Amino acid sequence: MTTWWPYARLAAAVLIIAAVIGQLQLTLSNAMSAETEWGRHLPTVGANFLSFFTIQSNVLAAVVLAIAGVWALRQKDAVRVEPRWLATLLACAATYMIVTGIVYNLLLRNVQLPQGATLPWSNEVLHLVAPLFLLADVLFAPRPRSLPWSTVVVAAVYPIAWVVYTLARSEFIIAPATGEHWWFPYPFLNWHEIGFGIAAYIVGIAAAIIGIACFVVWVRRRRSIRSA
Numbered sequence: 001m002t003t004w005w006p007y008a009r010l011a012a013a014v015l016i017i018a019a020v021i022g023q024l025q026l027t028l029s030n031a032m033s034a035e036t037e038w039g040r041h042l043p044t045v046g047a048n049f050l051s052f053f054t055i056q057s058n059v060l061a062a063v064v065l066a067i068a069g070v071w072a073l074r075q076k077d078a079v080r081v082e083p084r085w086l087a088t089l090l091a092c093a094a095t096y097m098i099v100t101g102i103v104y105n106l107l108l109r110n111v112q113l114p115q116g117a118t119l120p121w122s123n124e125v126l127h128l129v130a131p132l133f134l135l136a137d138v139l140f141a142p143r144p145r146s147l148p149w150s151t152v153v154v155a156a157v158y159p160i161a162w163v164v165y166t167l168a169r170s171e172f173i174i175a176p177a178t179g180e181h182w183w184f185p186y187p188f189l190n191w192h193e194i195g196f197g198i199a200a201y202i203v204g205i206a207a208a209i210i211g212i213a214c215f216v217v218w219v220r221r222r223r224s225i226r227s228a
Contacts, residue, residue, distance in 0.1 A: 005142055009069035012133045016062040019125035024049055026119045031176060038174040045176050051169065052185045053162055054104065057096035058126050061134055064093040072143070080143065081224070087145035091220065092155045094134040095213045099159075101131025102208060107188060138219050146224035147217050155213040156206070163202060167191075 024046075031045040038044070049055060068086055082090070104127040166189060173183035184190040188201040 005140075006069040006072035008133075009065040009072075009137070009141075012130065013062040013066040013069065015125055016058050016065075016130050019119075019122040019130075020055060020058055020062070022119050023055075023122040023126070026122075027117075030117065034176065036176075036179060038179060039176040041176065044173060048173065048176065048183060048185070051166065053096070053159075054100050054126055056162070057093070057100050058130055061093040061097050061130060064089045065137075081145040082143060084145060084147070087147055087220070088151055088154060090137065090141075091147055091151055091213070091216045092158070094138045094216050095155045095209060096159070097131045097134040098212050098216075099205070099208050101127060101135075102212075103205060104128075108186065111187060138216050144220050144223045146221045149214075149217060151217050152210060152213040155216075156209060159206070159209050163189075 027045060027049050028042060031040055031042055034040045064086075068082065068090055071082070071086060081087075109127075166185060170182050170184050170189070174181055175183040180192075182190075182192060188194070189198055191198045
């Protein structure tokens with residue numbers, strides 16, 4: 001597995017980036033054919049696209065997998081473990097991607113979107129295939145490094161910042177599809193419709209992120225002991 005896993009990481013990175021680019025092209029194409037001024041505003045549409053947690057976590061995962069793949073291919077010492085900074089990035093990327101897969105498939109898979117708004121194969125890659133690969137990477141990737149439990153705190157920083165950014169930005173954006181004077185990447189964050197109910201979703205997702213981060217760190221610690 002040591003010999004071919006780096007290539008699997010690189011292939012996964014390429015597939016993820018292809019899926020992101022494919023969905024971006026469709027999103028911009030739909031915007032250019034929109035009938036309203038706010039629907040055709042490409043800077044807003046592009047910024048909205050990049051504001052999805054799914055897109056950000058997938059891009060992070062692709063970059064980290066590519067770095068990890070290249071790093072492994074350059075190592076002549078077959079037993080050398082990953083440097084701590086890379087192991088931390090892999091743990092964070094895995095946490096976000098696993099949470100992305102869980103949240104989408106539990107809360108968002110059956111949410112109806114406008115016809116042609118999503119690219120089917122890209123949607124499956126970003127929400128199912130990539131999260132499953134990152135889970136497999138946690139469970140089976142060779143040469144895992146043990147990480148301290150403080151990594152869980154590190155992994156929680158970005159999602160907290162993303163929620164603050166999303167809620168602050170939402171009130172200044174006209175929704176391209178509806179013309180509403182606010183825009184949320186996910187319906188469970190739309191406090192205009194569900195009010196303080198968003199608190200339950202935020203707490204639940206925060207608990208999921210912390211729980212998955214604990215799982216990732218625990219697996220790494222266990223696997224590093226066995227490898228040693």
